[in-house]
Amino acid sequence: xxxxxxxxxxxxxxxxxxxxxxxxxxxxxxHGCFLFNGLLVIxxxxxxxxxxxxxxxxxxxxxxxxxxxxxxxxxxxSYVKPxxxxxxxxxxxxxxxIGAMIFAVPISIGTAAxxxxxxxxxxxxxxxxxxxxxxxxxxxxxGFIGITLVGPYIAxxxxxxxxxxAINGSILLGVxxxxxxxxxxxxxxxxxxKSYTEASLALGATKWQTIIRVRIPAAASGIIAAVMLGxxxxxxxxxxxxMATGCANAMPTSFTDSVRTMTSAIAIELGxxxxxxxxxxxxxxxxxxxxxxxxxxxxTADIIFNRRPKL
Amino acid sequence: xEKNIIIKTKNFNFYYGDVKALTDVxxxxxxxxxxxxxGPSGCGKSTFLRSLNLMNNLILSARYEGQIxxxxxDILHKDIDVVALRRRVGMVFQKSNxxxxxxxxxxxxxLKINGITNRDFIDQKIEESLKGAALWEEVKDxxxxxxxxxSGGQQQRLCIARALAVEPEILLMDEPASALxxxxxxxxxxxxxxxKKKYTIxxxxxxxxxxxxxxxxxxxxxxxxxVEYNKTNIMxxxxxxKITEDYITGRFG
Numbered sequence: 015x016x017x018x019x020x021x022x023x024x025x026x027x028x029x030x031x032x033x034x035x036x037x038x039x040x041x042x043x044x045h046g047c048f049l050f051n052g053l054l055v056i057x058x059x060x061x062x063x064x065x066x067x068x069x070x071x072x073x074x075x076x077x078x079x080x081x082x083x084x085x086x087x088x089x090x091x092s093y094v095k096p097x098x099x100x101x102x103x104x105x106x107x108x109x110x111x112i113g114a115m116i117f118a119v120p121i122s123i124g125t126a127a128x129x130x131x132x133x134x135x136x137x138x139x140x141x142x143x144x145x146x147x148x149x150x151x152x153x154x155x156x157g158f159i160g161i162t163l164v165g166p167y168i169a170x171x172x173x174x175x176x177x178x179x180a181i182n183g184s185i186l187l188g189v190x191x192x193x194x195x196x197x198x199x200x201x202x203x204x205x206x207x208k209s210y211t212e213a214s215l216a217l218g219a220t221k222w223q224t225i226i227r228v229r230i231p232a233a234a235s236g237i238i239a240a241v242m243l244g245x246x247x248x249x250x251x252x253x254x255x256x257m258a259t260g261c262a263n264a265m266p267t268s269f270t271d272s273v274r275t276m277t278s279a280i281a282i283e284l285g286x287x288x289x290x291x292x293x294x295x296x297x298x299x300x301x302x303x304x305x306x307x308x309x310x311x312x313x314t315a316d317i318i319f320n321r322r323p324k325l
Numbered sequence: 326x327e328k329n330i331i332i333k334t335k336n337f338n339f340y341y342g343d344v345k346a347l348t349d350v351x352x353x354x355x356x357x358x359x360x361x362x363x364g365p366s367g368c369g370k371s372t373f374l375r376s377l378n379l380m381n382n383l384i385l386s387a388r389y390e391g392q393i394x395x396x397x398x399d400i401l402h403k404d405i406d407v408v409a410l411r412r413r414v415g416m417v418f419q420k421s422n423x424x425x426x427x428x429x430x431x432x433x434x435x436l437k438i439n440g441i442t443n444r445d446f447i448d449q450k451i452e453e454s455l456k457g458a459a460l461w462e463e464v465k466d467x468x469x470x471x472x473x474x475x476s477g478g479q480q481q482r483l484c485i486a487r488a489l490a491v492e493p494e495i496l497l498m499d500e501p502a503s504a505l506x507x508x509x510x511x512x513x514x515x516x517x518x519x520x521k522k523k524y525t526i527x528x529x530x531x532x533x534x535x536x537x538x539x540x541x542x543x544x545x546x547x548x549x550x551x552v553e554y555n556k557t558n559i560m561x562x563x564x565x566x567k568i569t570e571d572y573i574t575g576r577f578g
Contacts, residue, residue: 209422213484216378217435217491218412227438232425 073295090293106273113184126199149193157257178260191244202236242315337391361540415493423472435491458486478509
């Protein structure tokens, strides 16, 4: 019966193909249309990468790659001797990102475990959209909160003149990374086979022990990928860090220092730089470095996520 | 006889929402015996087994009436400590479900959640449990490999070892050999004969020959009711009910 049906449809298909050429053309054009759209995304990615490389090349005629990567001094507007080292802003970016993860990862895993394993279905239906709404808050609003709310508290706690520093940026970026990490961690936890949970409970483990010792470890690779994607988001974020970190152009020595990340350096300086100057091209080179970092982070996340054992 | 009874149910009824899955089950299970539970698919045999360690509590719509008395204590009472109960009533599942951890960690899990950290004690207990599950000789040199590297039959015996490590009194087995090949099945069946010296075993099985081979008592369930319950040799040679006879002779299934 099954094979009969199959033959029928094959027959229909072949007669249709023979009969109407116009349909064939239509199929082909739809196919082409989707193929074009798919390729377009790849082309855009390659185009952006090419543009960054292209615009960065002139910078390296004036700047040695060694200076660019390993010098702490970024002072392109000096009259005496301009310097173009990105190390301090690279360190600033990493500091703020790592700080954000220290803040966001425990909260995210806790929230995700709560939503997927503990909350009643009614609470879950409220909590999930709330997390998603968090993702839709404009970054400028988060920056605003950093200046008016988080900053003053940090200043008070650490006894500083103001609270615009790496801690502030870390907290805000952490908040911004929460929705990504929470949603993906929750997916990872949901993917843990029920049989593990049952095995653990049947051995007399409490719900809490089961979550901590079985479910979260079993979801580890998904959670790591979630964290890396949240990290990718934090590294590239601009407006919030621009507003909340003070943007001092110097090598940071602690989390209470004001920092200028790669993103905020580009945002601040690109508007005022002379077109075609070395400084102008150097900013593209910073952009290229940033692109490579986020690309590597996202790619790693993707590989970890796809290599996770299919349970 | 009454003194040796470890599990006793009184008019036990079980519902999934509005659907009644078990009706007035009355059964007495003897200590250190093997009780086989047989019956057609959907007859409630797994539901009954999973009631004995309150595993059905994970299902939101689950509801029950009556009594299940284990060691003189009604486990359906609302004040029962489910965690403590499950330590006394271990379970082995149909599909072997080791954790994605090493062989060692799998067996040690039950000890660690009980707060045992003494390494020597854990080592000794792991050896004991793996020996108890007839797996020690095969894995003693690879305790640190992933449990997933073991064969299907070994994984199932690992799950048995894991259950033994917490020293239960009762071991529930839900078709423990249904996913295994005949050789691995035979090993599990031999193991059950060994285990009944120390534990009370209740085994759900689809396979009537298996029930005949391993169990001292057999319970036949049909449409949520306990149709017949007797010594296995009596049940299989001289069943009281016509319907039992029809089932065990393979007239329906």
